[in-house]
Amino acid sequence: MIDHGMMVGMDLLVTGIGDAFSSRSHGSSGLVRCDGGWVAIDCPGMVLAMWRQAAEHAGVSCPPEAVRDLVITHLHGDHCAGxxxxxxxxxxxxxxxxxxxRLHALPEVLERxxxxxxPAMDGGGSDLEDYFEPRPLEPGHPAVIAGCRVESRRTRHSVPTAGLLFSDAAGCLGWSSDTEFDPExxxxxERADCIVHECGNGGNHTTFAQLRSxxxxxxxxxxxxxxPDDFEPAESPLVPLSEGELIEVRTGAVSDF
Ligand SMILES: [Zn+2]
Structure with missing residues (x-):
């Protein structure tokens, strides 16, 4: 349990911004500081270095053992290899x-x-439950994770994937997760104060031009x-996140903007 006194609202520590092929950035992911502790959104490879680098950059303390909840959006390696x-x-x-x-994910993700x-972890007859407590995220049925209300919605991607809405009394954070451009x-x-949206090259991903529409x-x-590493956004209201950025999620304004 992280004690930061009075409830002040959640913060998002951006830990990775890259796509699956990046040689410069970590896999897209974040750590949400909720009233009840740190929650990881996705867990790419090099996770411990990634978390340390982001926390040091932001000047916050987040030892890895303080992260008691992990939300896994889907099973592509750039989101779960850690x-x-x-x-x-x-x-x-x-x-x-x-x-x-606790490992929070769609039921079909937890199943697989x-x-x-x-192959790496079943030594001595170990099972998933010896390492993680599986917690199904059921779209339409909000979960409470570290004191935040977390809603999920299936996206249009090549494998089962959940978008996320984290909310507390102070604000709401939206996380598209991997998805084709999907107006629904x-x-x-849309009700989130800050929406983190993926931006890729089309196909199973959303393009910058689509978001500009x-x-x-x-x-x-x-x-x-x-x-992608070669992404160079035109001047627009759509600002890329950077690793180590700390965003206060508050109604009406995101202080970092
Ligand atoms: Zn993916």
Whole structure:
């Protein structure tokens, strides 16, 4: 439990902004500081270095064992390849630190995540539950994670993927996750004060031009993530996130804008 006194609202620490092929950036991900502790959104490879670099850049303290909740949007490696590290960390490096971390994901993601992890982690007859407590995210049924209300919605991607809305009394954070351009998904995200939207090369991803077609007041609440290394945005209200950026999620204004 992270104690930062009175409830002040959630903060987003941006930990990775790259796409699956980036040689410059970490996989798209963040750490949300909720009233009840840190929650990871996705868990790419090199997760411990990534978290440390972002926390040092932002000047916040977030030791990896303080992250007790992980939300995994989908099973592409650039979003989940660090789970093995986190599972082993809690089991062997900081044992006795309490219950295993909670793993929140769509039911169909939880059903298959062990297929990815088992060849590395099933030694001695171990199972998923020896490393993580699976917590299904059911679209239409908000969950409470570290004191935040978390809603999920399936996106249009090549594998089951959940977009996210984190809300508390102070504000709401939207997270598109990987998705084709989908106006219905954007309408669902629209009530967020800050919307983190992926921006790629089309196909299973959304393009910059498609996001530029949205009304300008909405664009001004969108920040970009999941960009290819050669992405050079034209001047626009759509500002790319950067790694180590700390965003206060508050109604009406995102202080960092
Ligand atoms: Zn993906």
């Amino acid at each position: 789970l093995e590290t986190i599972g082993f960390l809690h089991r062997y490096i900081v044992p006795g630190d309490g219950p295993v971390p 995540v062990w297929e990815r992890l088992a 998904h954007i309408a669902w995200l 949205l009304p300008e007041p909405l664009q001004s609440r969108i920040r970009l993530i999941h960009m």
